[in-house]
C-alpha cells in the first residue's frame with residue numbers, strides 16, 4: 597500500500613552522511629577556464645553531482661557526491677509516464693575575497709518540500725537539502741566563476757524512479773543536484789523585454805500544480821512561449837479569470853507613480869524568492885507593497901491614466917527585467933521609458949545584486965557561506 601505523503605517524513609534517516617567519490621577524470625584547468633570565460637546558461641556542467649535515494653521502506657538513504665554522469669533509468673520509471681517530478685533553481689556567488697555564498701537556500705528547500713507535497717513525493721529534510729548543496733559546491737568550488745554577474749547555477753531535482761506503470765505515488769524516488777556555470781544574463785546592460793499575453797492557453801488552474809515547481813507546468817508553457825516568439829515577444833504572460841498570473845519563468849510586479857509595488861496574489865503561481873526579496877527591500881525603503889489579485893484591465897487603465905509607471909519581471913536567472921510593452925491580440929500596453937536612475941526596478945535590482953555579490957551588507961541574513969576565502973584553488 598502506498599504511504600500518504602503526510603507520513604513520509606517518519607521514514608527519514610537524518611542526518612545523512614554524504615560519501616564523496618572524486619571524479620577520476622575531471623575537466624583540466626585549461627578546459628574549465630575556457631568554459632568559465634563564456635559559460636552562457638545551462639550548457640556546461642561541473643565535474644560532480646549530488647544524489648540521495650528514497651524508498652518507502654528505507655526513507656532517505658545513500659547520500660553521495662559522485663562524478664557527473666548519465667542516469668540509468670528503467671523505461672517503466674514512473675517519471676517518464678506520469679511526470680512526477682519537481683525541481684529548484686538557485687545560485688552560488690563568488691565574492692571579491694574568493695569566498696562562495698548561496699542565496700536564501702533555506703527558502704528553496706522549503707519550496708521543494710511544498711512542491712513535493714503537491715506532487716505526492718517525499719519531503720527532503722531541510723538539513724539534507726542544504727548539505728547536498730554545500731557538498732556539491734565545496735567539491736566543485738573551482739567552477740564558481742568570478743567577475744561581472746556570473747554565478748554557479750544549482751539545479752536540485754527529484755523524480756519518481758520506480759519501475760511501475762500503475763497510476764499512484766512512486767515508492768522509489770531519486771533526488772539529484774547538478775551545477776552549471778552561468779554567465780551574465782545581460783551582456784550589454786539590462787534590456788527591457790516585450791511580453792505576449794496568452795489568452796489561448798492557461799499555465800495552471802485553481803487547485804492545480806501552478807504553485808509547485810513541477811516540470812509539467814513548464815511543459816505546458818512551451819507552446820504559448822512559442823507563440824510569444826512568433827509575435828516578436830521575449831516572454832509569455834498568463835492570465836486566470838482576467839487576472840495576471842506570472843510569466844513562463846518569472847514573477848511580475850507593477851509600480852505606481854507614488855512608488856507602491858503591486859504583485860499578484862494567486863494560489864496558482866510560483867512564490868518567487870527573488871520577488872519576496874525585492875518586496876522586502878522595497879518595504880525597508882518605505883515603499884507600500886500590495887499582494888492581491890490584479891486584473892489585466894487595471895494594468896492597462898493604470899498605464900493610460902499615468903497611475904502605473906513601471907512593470908518588471910523577476911526571478912533567479914535575470915534578477916529583475918523591466919518590461920517595455922505587453923502585446924495582446926487586441927491591444928498593446930506600452931510602458932513609459934524611464935532612465936535607469938528613475939527606475940524603482942533598476943534600483944532594487946542593484947541593491948539585491950550588491951547583497952548577492954557581497955558588495956552591500958546582508959542585513960536580512962540571506963547569504964549562506966559554503967566556502968571560505970582562500971579555502972579553494
Ligand SMILES: Cc1ncc(COP(=O)(O)O)c(C=O)c1O
Nearest residue numbers: 845846847866868869870911912
Ligand atoms: C514559473 C516561475 N515563476 C517565478 C519564478 C521566480 O522564482 P525565483 O525568484 O524563486 O527564481 C520562476 C523561476 O524560478 C518560475 O519558473
